[in-house]
Amino acid sequence: MLYEKIDRGYLNRHLHRVQRLDNLRSLKYQILNSCGLKAYDYSKIKVTAGNGHRMTDQEKAAIRVEKIDRQIKELEAIVTPEQNILLQQLDRLDEKSNDYRHAAILRQLYVDGCSLKDVILSFYPEDTKESRKSISGLRNTAEKMLAKISDIPFIKVEQMTIEDFKFDAYK
Numbered sequence: 308m309l310y311e312k313i314d315r316g317y318l319n320r321h322l323h324r325v326q327r328l329d330n331l332r333s334l335k336y337q338i339l340n341s342c343g344l345k346a347y348d349y350s351k352i353k354v355t356a357g358n359g360h361r362m363t364d365q366e367k368a369a370i371r372v373e374k375i376d377r378q379i380k381e382l383e384a385i386v387t388p389e390q391n392i393l394l395q396q397l398d399r400l401d402e403k404s405n406d407y408r409h410a411a412i413l414r415q416l417y418v419d420g421c422s423l424k425d426v427i428l429s430f431y432p433e434d435t436k437e438s439r440k441s442i443s444g445l446r447n448t449a450e451k452m453l454a455k456i457s458d459i460p461f462i463k464v465e466q467m468t469i470e471d472f473k474f475d476a477y478k
Contacts, residue, residue, distance in 0.1 A: 313396050313457040315450050318417050321389050325420060328382045335375045342368035393417060396457045400449065403456055409449035412442065 342365050397418070401410035408430065415421040415429065423442070424434055431438035 312454060313393065314454045318393075318413070318450065321386070321393060322417055322420075324382060324386050324389070328379065328386055329420075331375055331379050331382065335372055335379070338368050338372055338375070390418070396453060399456050400453050404449070404452060406445070408445050409452060412446050413449050413453065416446070 397410045397414050400413070401407070404410060412426055412430075415426045416423070421429075423439075427434050427438050427442050430442065
């Protein structure tokens with residue numbers, strides 16, 4: 308699907324999933340580093356069946372890393388298409404908006420994962436009450452515009468074929 312209505316709830320869910328994915332990745336590497344496992348050899352460890360007291364720390368770590376890998380793959384399967392949809396819609400917002408900051412603010416917040424303070428400092432020299440109010444207003448306007456724009460279906464021109472233009476009457 309090339310469009311989906313993107314409102315504040317969608318953006319917050321997407322951001323939460325991206326943060327969860329980052330947390331899982333950092334937890335995985337933290338486990339790998341703490342047990343002396345390498346990123347490529349933890350699967351070679353033979354996990355013994357039976358009582359958990361007989362398992363070594365490396366075996367327990369290998370099991371935890373395998374579970375985390377499964378969770379990462381599940382989240383990536385959700386996040387990657389969402390990210391593509393969001394980028395396409397932000398490009399549409401960039402084309403329709405008369406202020407370049409609308410798409411830039413949303414891109415920094417929801418795609419790049421920047422904090423609101425970083426976004427403010429990218430547009431203003433310092434984080435003041437006025438600059439915070441200005442960015443918040445631009446963000447609210449951009450989110451409303453994005454919701455309107457993303458509610459309208461579209462097809463990219465390079466994705467259209469001659470078959471798309473044929474009518475049923477001509478078949």
